[in-house]
Each structure stands twice: as structure tokens, then as C-alpha cells.
Amino acid sequence: VSEAIMQSHFAELKEALTRELGIASVTVDVGVAESHSGDWSEVAHEKPSLVLFPRTPAQVAAALQILASFGQPAVVQGGLTGLAGGATPRSGEVALSLVKLNQIEEFDRIGGSITAQAGVTLEQLQTHVESEGWFFPLDLGARGSCQIGGNAATNAGGNRVIRYGTMRDLILGIEVALADGRLLTMLNRVTKNTTGIDLKHLFIGAEGTLGVITRVVLKLAPKPVASNTALCALESFEAATRLIKEMLSAFEVMWSDFMTAAIKSGDFKAPFADIHPVYVLVETLGSSPESDSQALEQVLERALEDEIVSDVVVAQSLDDAHRLWEYREAIGELLSRLKPYAAFDVGIPMGSMDRFVASARESLTGIFPNQQHLFFGHIGDGNLHVLSGPYASSAELHRVEEVVYAAVGEVAGCISAEHGIGVVKKEFLHHSRSEDELDLMRSLKTLLDPKLILNRGRVIDTDAASRASSEK
Numbered sequence: 188v189s190e191a192i193m194q195s196h197f198a199e200l201k202e203a204l205t206r207e208l209g210i211a212s213v214t215v216d217v218g219v220a221e222s223h224s225g226d227w228s229e230v231a232h233e234k235p236s237l238v239l240f241p242r243t244p245a246q247v248a249a250a251l252q253i254l255a256s257f258g259q260p261a262v263v264q265g266g267l268t269g270l271a272g273g274a275t276p277r278s279g280e281v282a283l284s285l286v287k288l289n290q291i292e293e294f295d296r297i298g299g300s301i302t303a304q305a306g307v308t309l310e311q312l313q314t315h316v317e318s319e320g321w322f323f324p325l326d327l328g329a330r331g332s333c334q335i336g337g338n339a340a341t342n343a344g345g346n347r348v349i350r351y352g353t354m355r356d357l358i359l360g361i362e363v364a365l366a367d368g369r370l371l372t373m374l375n376r377v378t379k380n381t382t383g384i385d386l387k388h389l390f391i392g393a394e395g396t397l398g399v400i401t402r403v404v405l406k407l408a409p410k411p412v413a414s415n416t417a418l419c420a421l422e423s424f425e426a427a428t429r430l431i432k433e434m435l436s437a438f439e440v441m442w443s444d445f446m447t448a449a450i451k452s453g454d455f456k457a458p459f460a461d462i463h464p465v466y467v468l469v470e471t472l473g474s475s476p477e478s479d480s481q482a483l484e485q486v487l488e489r490a491l492e493d494e495i496v497s498d499v500v501v502a503q504s505l506d507d508a509h510r511l512w513e514y515r516e517a518i519g520e521l522l523s524r525l526k527p528y529a530a531f532d533v534g535i536p537m538g539s540m541d542r543f544v545a546s547a548r549e550s551l552t553g554i555f556p557n558q559q560h561l562f563f564g565h566i567g568d569g570n571l572h573v574l575s576g577p578y579a580s581s582a583e584l585h586r587v588e589e590v591v592y593a594a595v596g597e598v599a600g601c602i603s604a605e606h607g608i609g610v611v612k613k614e615f616l617h618h619s620r621s622e623d624e625l626d627l628m629r630s631l632k633t634l635l636d637p638k639l640i641l642n643r644g645r646v647i648d649t650d651a652a653s654r655a656s657s658e659k
């Protein structure tokens with residue numbers, strides 16, 4: 188009987204959604220469900236029972252209202268490049284994909300802002316504004332697939348945070364569909380606005396737990412006309428902390444284990460004759476091709492004289508710059524090669540970074556001598572990535588996570604600096620947030636989504652039973 192009731196409940200739900208969204212936007216097709224069964228994390232894939240493709244913000248809101256009236260949980264999906272398992276469906280969930288919300292709506296060429304729907308990819312947006320002399324500075328390896336809505340939901344960082352900040356710093360306005368079907372349109376376009384509590388910050392970085400982001404207004408920067416890139420070889424991380432004071436845009440540190448693995452993964456030519464303990468990829472963005480490149484060369488010459496840098500390759504062309512970035516961007520290939528992996532994106536105070544890397548490497552190689560442990564990151568903002576794998580069992584993966592997150596807690600770092608919590612880091616969140624903070628997060632979730640329709644069980648658990656099982 189219960190099976191029959193469930194089937195009729197599902198048929199009614201599907202019918203109501205089809206009436207609202209149209210037949211082409213509601214699918215049970217197995218192939219489509221398969222391609223919406225998981226993100227880039229190691230969380231086990233699960234086919235959603237239904238995939239929804241709303242085409243307008245109003246349709247997103249209407250779909251949520253129907254889902255809420257049926258008490259049907261849903262997972263919000265952007266470009267599925269997340270590394271925390273937040274967009275991977277859990278059993279019985281409907282997937283709500285933003286892929287069809289892909290319109291760029293308004294381009295303010297005077298004020299320098301753009302309004303885009305959530306499903307526009309980062310690369311699509313970057314290319315669009317650059318063709319008109321503007322620049323959207325957020326940049327990350329997954330640019331071709333990740334969406335602006337997903338970037339906002341995860342408060343993405345990336346390569347240029349030291350100069351331009353994270354997604355939170357680049358969003359002027361936002362539109363969100365709430366779990367009960369209300370559409371909150373807060374498409375502010377002015378930089379300064381002191382009209383009460385700035386609600387957009389509730390949704391940026393909330394990983395889809397409090398609402399579905401449908402549109403964003405983004406702040407643009409004038410397009411830099413000069414870009415200079417260099418790869419430096421250093422004898423210590425301490426030297427990198429001295430070099431960073433001079434750099435303006437990107438500052439990507441790669442320890443030698445990462446560089447060796449990157450060269451091997453892409454069959455690249457080694458950048459220097461010798462192996463060095465630390466490498467730093469630097470990039471400056473500016474307005475004058477000639478004087479900017481002279482300025483970078485002067486800084487690097489001084490760093491060589493002061494023995495901060497041991498060797499350096501300066502890109503002489505865009506192709507050269509692309510080749511230097513290839514070492515850092517080998518991460519996509521390394522993620523595929525080291526599966527099943529543990530991937531960390533921790534935030535470490537700069538003063539503790541060197542000590543943290545040395546002790547984490549020692550602990551990890553001591554416990555898991557047969558795995559690779561690669562250290563790299565956007566270190567200018569204290570964001571260290573560790574990629575460790577492959578692991579044979581989930582028990583091993585869990586052990587690695589415990590070792591790294593406990594060490595992060597000891598240096599008062601944070602367990603996620605950009606990829607988010609999702610389901611992968613949920614049980615470790617207490618290393619970075621106090622019980623009072625977690626309680627307030629639970630209250631907000633209950634206030635905005637009392638039926639737990641949206642991304643249930645991601646980031647935090649609200650009910651006692653799930654909390655007990657995830658804290659085990």
C-alpha cells in the first residue's frame with residue numbers, strides 16, 4: 188500500500204511541476220538523471236528521481252512552492268564542479284538545475300556592472316564583458332563549467348583574491364527564490380547602500396541551504412591592458428612571504444611535490460634545470476604594458492639580488508604565460524588521477540603556514556606512505572590546498588580528514604577557505620565554528636526553510652537524529 192501511495196504522490200508531484208514548467212523542463216529520463224547524479228567530489232553518485240530545468244526566476248520560485256507543498260526535498264545544481272558534495276543528490280531528492288537560466292540581462296557599461304542569471308557560466312560572463320573593455324576578475328580552473336550562481340552559493344575565490352577579493356566582494360545585488368516560493372529581488376546596483384541589514388550576505392556562501400540564487404548583479408573592473416606572468420623558484424616558504432608584498436594580482440604557491448606531479452601529469456617540460464622546494468606563479472594586471480612589465484622585472488631582479496628568489500622564468504608572450512599557468516592548472520588532471528582522493532582547501536594563518544605544511548606532510552606520509560600528498564594554493568590569501576590520494580577505503584579517507592582538520596584547528600585556521608562544507612566537511616565544521624554559531628545557523632535554516640526542502644543535510648543538520656549520526 189505504501190508503495191502505491193508513494194507512486195501516486197510522485198505522479199501528482201510530477202504533474203503539478205509539468206503544469207507549471209512545461210513538459211520539456213521536467214524529466215525522468217535515465218540518461219539525464221545520470222548526468223545530474225553528482226559533482227566533482229568523491230561523494231557516491233545518486234540519480235535524482237526527477238530533474239527540473241526552470242527557464243526563468245519566476246519558474247524557480249513556482250517549482251519551489253510546489254515542492255514545498257508536497258514536502259519534497261530538492262538538491263540545487265549549478266555547473267556541478269563543486270568539491271564538497273553539496274550538489275550531489277541524496278536518495279529520493281529531485282534535482283533543480285539552473286542550467287537553463289543562462290541569460291545575461293543587463294550590462295551597465297557606464298557604471299561597470301552586469302546582471303546575469305544564475306546559470307551563466309563563469310567563462311561565458313568573462314568573455315562577454317571582456318569583449319566590451321570590462322573585466323570580471325573572479326577566475327578559477329573550473330571556469331568553463333561552473334556557474335555564476337554556484338560561484339555565489341559557494342563564495343568562490345580563485346586566483347586573484349589578493350587583488351579583487353572573493354565572490355562576496357564582487358556581488359552588488361542578488362535575487363533569491365526562497366523555499367516557500369517567494370522571490371526576493373534585491374538587484375541593487377550601487378556600491379554603497381546602507382539601508383538596513385544587507386540580506387544578500389545570508390545567501391552568498393550558504394551553499395543553497397537558505398534559498399536558490401536566480402540572478403546576480405556583479406561589479407566589474409576596467410579590463411587590464413597589461414598582464415605579466417612569471418614563475419619563480421624559491422628555497423623556502425619564508426622567501427615566498429617576503430616576495431608576496433610586491434605582487435598585485437595572483438600569487439600561486441606550489442611545493443615541489445605538486446610541481447613534480449604536475450609536470451608528470453601533463454608531460455610538461457620542467458621549468459628549471461634543478462628542483463626547488465617552493466615555486467611561486469605570479470601575475471600582475473595593470474594599465475600599461477611597457478611600464479608594468481618593467482616594474483615586474485625590477486621587482487624580480489631585486490628579489491634575485493636579495494636571494495629571495497633563486498631562479499625565474501618571465502613569460503615573454505601570452506603563449507608563454509599560458510604555459511606557465513599549465514603547471515598550476517594541472518590540478519584538474521591530478522584530481523582525476525588521484526581518485527579516490529581527499530581534497531582540502533583549508534585557511535591557515537600565514538605565520539603558521541610553513542610549520543603547518545611541514546607537520547601535515549610528515550603526519551600524512553608517516554600514516555600513508557604509499558599515497559601522494561600534494562601541497563599548493565592561492566597562498567596570498569592563506570588558502571592552502573592539499574590533494575592526497577588515492578585511497579582504498581572510506582575508512583582511510585576519514586582518517587586523513589581527521590588528521591588534517593585536527594591540525595587546522597590547532598593553528599586556529601578554517602577547514603574550508605573556498606570549496607565550502609557540503610556533506611564532505613559537515614562533521615568537521617565544529618573545528619572552525621563555535622556551538623553558538625552553529626546554533627544560529629540552524630535557527631536561520633529553520634526560519635527560511637522549515638520543511639527542509641532545500642539541500643537538506645548539507646553544511647549543518649537541524650534535527651537531533653541527523654546531528655547525532657553525523658557527529659559520531
Ligand SMILES: Cc1cc2nc3c(=O)[nH]c(=O)nc-3n(C[C@H](O)[C@H](O)[C@H](O)COP(=O)(O)OP(=O)(O)OC[C@H]3O[C@@H](n4cnc5c(N)ncnc54)[C@H](O)[C@@H]3O)c2cc1C
Pocket residue numbers: 226227262263264265266267268269270272273274285305326327328329332333334335336337338339340341342343344345346394395396398399400401518519605606609642645
Ligand atoms: C578543476 C577545479 C578547480 C577549482 N578551483 C576552484 C578555485 O580556485 N576556487 C574555488 O572557490 N573553487 C574552485 N573549485 C570548486 C568549484 O568550481 C566552485 O565551488 C564553484 O563555485 C562551484 O560552482 P558550480 O556552479 O559548479 O556549483 P555546483 O557544484 O553545482 O554547486 C555547489 C554548491 O552550490 C549550490 N548551488 C549551485 N548553484 C546554486 C544556486 N544558483 N543557488 C543556490 N545554491 C546553488 C549547490 O547546491 C552546491 O551546494 C574548483 C573545482 C574544480 C573542479
